[in-house]
Amino acid sequence: MSKTLIRGAKVLGGDAQDVLIDGETIEAVGTGLSAEGATVVEAGGAILLPGLVDLHTHLREPGREDSETVLTGTRAAASGGYTAVFAMANTFPVADTAGVVEQVYRLGKESGYCDVQPIGAVTVGLEGKKLAELGAMHESAAGVTVFSDDGKCVDDAVIMRRALEYVKAFGGVVAQHAQEPRLTEGAQMNEGVVSAELGLGGWPAVAEESIIARDVLLAEHVGSRVHICHLSTAGSVEIVRWAKSRGIDVTAEVTPHHLLLTDELVRSYNPVYKVNPPLRTERDVMALREALADGTIDIVATDHAPHPHEDKDCEWAAAAMGMVGLETALSVVQQTMVETGLLTWEAVADRMSAKPAEIGGATGHGRPVSAGEPANLVLVDADYRGEVDPASFASRSRNTPYEGRELPGRVTHTWLRGRATLVDGKLA
Amino acid sequence: MMRHLISAADLSRDDAVHILDTAEEMARVADRPIKKLPALRGRTVVNLFFEDSTRTRISFEAAEKRLSADVINFAAKGSSVSKGESLKDTAQTLEAMGVDAVVIRHGASGAPYRLATSGWIDAAVINAGDGTHQHPTQALLDAFTMRRRLVGPDEGLGKDLAGKRITLVGDVLHSRVARSNVDLLHTLGAEVTLVAPPTLVPVGVEHWPCDVSYDLDRVLPKSDAVMMLRVQRERMNAAFFPTEREYSRRYGLDGERMAKMPAHAIVMHPGPMVRGMEITAEVADSDRCTVVEQVANGVSIRMAVLYLLLGGNEPAAAHTRTEESK
16 A cells, blocks of 8 residues: 655644655654655745535536536635535425435545535425425435435425434434524625615525424424524524523534625625525624534534636626635634634544534534544645635635635645545646 | 716715706706707717606616707616516617617616626616616705705806705615615715615614704704605504504605705605605695606706716806816
8 A cells, every 4th residue: 555754844833844654544643754765845934724514515417517526616615625525405406305315326436535424305306395304314325314304404394303303314414594484585695785776685594493493492392403504693693692591402513704804894795605595794704603613603614606707797686696616715714713722633634524524424524633534634824915816726616705705724735544635726 | 976876975075066057058058948958969868767667767878869969768667677678688789780879777686787888788888777776866956956946046056055955755775765865965065864664664764874864853943955755655564663644644644744854955856756655745846846857957957967978068057177086
């Protein structure tokens, strides 16, 4: 088996150490390591983290291969430092059967750039009416444990209750896209000062918060765990904080864009800022950062949502919702959380690798950087400063809100079970 | 003068007064036997209407023709998406035909802004109403009507609406007319009060430069002009108000309520009116109601805007140009 020696890397942001990879495993972590015949990577003080894990990725295949495929999406993931992604179920056809999740799983295996764990739909066709065959998806080769109708909310309280209960049989978790549908009919952006002025349909914070409040109470009642997707408001933070203090088994994610951007950007009417849930206010952004720091919000998930150019090169109301995020996530977290002193690199490893792996049950990911562990690793040049250039993306889509914006940090190397998928910033 | 007219909020006080003064010159043309000026001869203006609108489209067309522009009417019903062709492609197609200005009405808020700022076309863009966002020429013609009535056609030249108390009544939430009027009237120094049921006022209105009241009867005696906004009957199906009758009782303007207004105060309506809903026939047909004047003034205002944006060579108004503001 081949060996790789990473020399002088700040493991989890600590003192510089050497890390020796043998085959698929970390053989040793220490100083002054050497190994004959090993490929040597001079880290030069770069940060070494466990490979990132994204609990919320849209790979679009099958059905929307014009925006992304499993191959291009996993290449984007490797570029962004990810070694595992969870693929959302809102494909065409919907991933609501064992057949579709096995297809996505197989495509992930073939891609080789990162592990792809399919998420199964909660309800047939994401329609919120009838439970999909959750057990069959779990028992399939894909071994689905995370279920979500993401893109749509499981708004029927009885269906949600049943789903929460049902997946207990095999240790599954429901990831809720919290959006009360009646309160968000025709919604185009956050409801508030800016929407009033722009005349765009409002997406009120209460439409998210009321569903989260309901679902944490349901989870408590039936003794299940629940995961909240892309939490976006200060009020949602308060509810999750309350639920955790009560001992309710709830976990929550925040996207990089909700940690950085606000609805003021919508004044440009540029649909690159159109996303669901929408960009909120400065107050929400600050509350989300604080909640991620104190652990109320468990993880960062990208909600990587590729769209073809024409779906964004149009008027706001006609544009698709969503932004790509795999290749900028770590930089945004570095800017908003590390450089503000809110998170250490060790804590970043927790929020972007260990916790998401734990919530999703991604075996072998999110492990400590120590001898005997799988060699899923990412090396980050944190001193790098550069403008985001969408043309450099590995993703098939370019719908990033950060074009031309200076972000810190750059992923230089990614290893998936000892095999380099990214070397010096280039896909291997 | 700016290159596009997208929002009433983009106009400075001096820009707005300059447009009103120019419109006054244009209004005098309308009194002549031959109502045509050569100002835009050889220029082509397209009226790109993605939403049905007879009166605004005809008003722009009349204004364009009185300025001797070549006029193309393009009615594209429905959104660009349902048509299959994108707004960008439609606009680029028209520009390829040599269009100097695009007058656009679109159901999506921000569509004119996108057209003007995305690098899709070079033509001047005039917003003729976008979604629930803005309708700047409507606000200008309303301000023009107020200045003529409350200050005077000649006395008003060079003046704004400082200290005038203007009340807008009705569906503010869904109204681009309300948004444009609040912006422009504030710029012109007027004091604006919005009156509506709380369901028809947007969240965030507290940041607008105006007052909000839920009680029409208390505001009427302190109004120099009362503008009634159209209320669509369908709104009651979405629970914005219980019934048409209850809406009329609480927020409609009838003769009895009109009598509470000061003697000089006027009643305005952007049209089309829903008689029996927000306004009774008695009020609509009274001398205090300026609906027909607003239509006439609309042509003058649109002539002024087109003239100033397309940079007519000879001065149409005997006033100096304002600084470029955008």
